[in-house]
Amino acid sequence: RDHVITAKNLSRADIETVLDRAAAIERDPPDRDRHAGRLLGLCFFEPSTRTRMSFEAAIKRLGGDALDMGPVDSSSATKGESLADTVRVIEGYADALVLRHPSEGAATMASEFVDVPLLNAGDGAGQHPTQTLLDLYTMRENAGGLADLTVGIMGDLKYGRTVHSLAYALTKFDASQHFVSPESLRLPRSVRYDLHEAGAQVREHDDLDEVLSELDVLYVTRIQRERFPDENEYRAVAGEYRIDAETLERARDECIVMHPLPRVDEIAPAVDATEHAHYFEQAHNGVPVRMALLDLLLDDTDGEEAADATDDS
Ligand code: CP
Numbered sequence: 001r002d003h004v005i006t007a008k009n010l011s012r013a014d015i016e017t018v019l020d021r022a023a024a025i026e027r028d029p030p031d032r033d034r035h036a037g038r039l040l041g042l043c044f045f046e047p048s049t050r051t052r053m054s055f056e057a058a059i060k061r062l063g064g065d066a067l068d069m070g071p072v073d074s075s076s077a078t079k080g081e082s083l084a085d086t087v088r089v090i091e092g093y094a095d096a097l098v099l100r101h102p103s104e105g106a107a108t109m110a111s112e113f114v115d116v117p118l119l120n121a122g123d124g125a126g127q128h129p130t131q132t133l134l135d136l137y138t139m140r141e142n143a144g145g146l147a148d149l150t151v152g153i154m155g156d157l158k159y160g161r162t163v164h165s166l167a168y169a170l171t172k173f174d175a176s177q178h179f180v181s182p183e184s185l186r187l188p189r190s191v192r193y194d195l196h197e198a199g200a201q202v203r204e205h206d207d208l209d210e211v212l213s214e215l216d217v218l219y220v221t222r223i224q225r226e227r228f229p230d231e232n233e234y235r236a237v238a239g240e241y242r243i244d245a246e247t248l249e250r251a252r253d254e255c256i257v258m259h260p261l262p263r264v265d266e267i268a269p270a271v272d273a274t275e276h277a278h279y280f281e282q283a284h285n286g287v288p289v290r291m292a293l294l295d296l297l298l299d300d301t302d303g304e305e306a307a308d309a310t311d312d313s
Contacts, residue, residue: 002297003111003118007129007165008194012172019137021292022285030062030291035298038064041094043087044121045072045101050261051121051131054286055098058294061287067094084113091116096297099123117297125159125188125227131260132165134289135219136173138282142256143216146173150214154180154241155221155266157187159228162260163221164191171200178211179204182237185223208241212250218243218276220259220266244268248276258282 004010040059044052056066069075069090077086083106091097091114099107100121107120107127122128140146151170157163157179167187170177177200179187186204187195195202205211212218220243228234242265248257259267259279271277 002300003107003120004129004293004297005107005111005118005120006127007132007168008127010129010132010169010172015133015136015169015172018133018289018292018296019140021296022133022137022288025288025291025295030295032061033063034295035059036063038062038096038298039094040064040066040294041090041097042066042068043090043097043099043101044069045077045083045099045106046122048100048121050283050286051098051100051128054283055119055121055290055294057287058290061291062294062298064095064294064298083110087118088113095301096294117301119293119297122161124161125164126161127165128161128260129165129169130286130290130293131162132169133293134282134285135162135166135258135260136169137285137289138258138278139217139256141285142278142281143254146175148174148176149216150176150178151217151219152178152180152208152211152215153219153221154208154243156185156223156227157181157221158185159224160221163219164188166219167191167195167200167202168198171195171198174201176201177203178215180206180208180211180241182206182240184233185237208243208247209250212247212255213252215251215255218251218255218257220257220263222259222262222264222266239265242266242268243271245270245274248274251276 059066087110096117098119098121099110102124104124104126107123111118153163223238225234256278257276261283
């Protein structure tokens with residue numbers, strides 16, 4: 001089964017297939033009944049605006065519909081139902097599942113219990129591979145392609161699942177990756193090990209100015225208060241690594257600024273009006289990219305259903 005759990009398992013060809021399909025969808029939107037009758041189960045055990053709504057928009061624009069589990073506190077998880085049982089039940093109602101969960105590894109575990117495609121929409125501080133696909137799409141459209149980019153990734157590198165997925169994917173496109181963070185929020189050891197094993201070009205910095213003038217892309221992330229086990233640890237780093245319009249005077253004119261959003265205060269609102277800002281476009285790209293991904297996955301299951309029907313006859 002084609003689950004989408006981690007960017008580590010997406011090849012360069014896989015990524016290019018999705019991005020090419022997304023570009024084709026933007027140029028020539030598919031028929032509104034392309035996947036009529038198909039249902040996408042949305043299982044969000046953590047808050048979301050962009051991921052949940054863009055998946056819902058994507059399946060609806062393909063002619064299908066979304067089945068939303070709703071808030072966790074109105075689901076049977078509150079009665080003690082396990083994640084494994086929850087996804088096993090919901091797979092009987094839907095053709096594919098989208099799962100967001102606060103525990104790292106939850107999507108891997110859940111995928112072992114279902115036969116429909118399961119898409120990881122964020123597992124704690126682990127991975128967020130569909131975010132990476134739309135991040136790469138945004139870079140490809142605005143930074144002159146994906147080959148040999150110099151990318152700065154700044155903020156919460158320790159708990160940032162968008163960062164972990166993006167770092168794996170950028171390695172497949174031979175990017176130079178510059179990680180900018182306080183010492184306490186450096187990349188996790190496991191991710192550093194994987195990047196090293198994959199031959200990634202990686203440097204770490206305390207100060208954005210060490211690298212800002214070289215960057216094609218500056219990817220800013222939020223310091224995620226909800227992930228810190230200790231509020232004092234959060235307070236010690238909150239408010240560091242903000243950028244404003246003055247910061248970007250030291251960047252190349254072509255440098256694009258991205259952020260997976262939501263932002264708190266790491267990008268000053270004055271940046272929004274500059275040519276550098278691409279984070280709202282990035283969020284909007286979630287729809288064509290998730291349409292492309294669902295289109296590919298549902299096409300595959302269409303084929304299987306046709307084969308099953310033939311076998312039965
Ligand atoms: N970027 C992202 O995952 O946003 P949401 O948390 O709003 O889904």
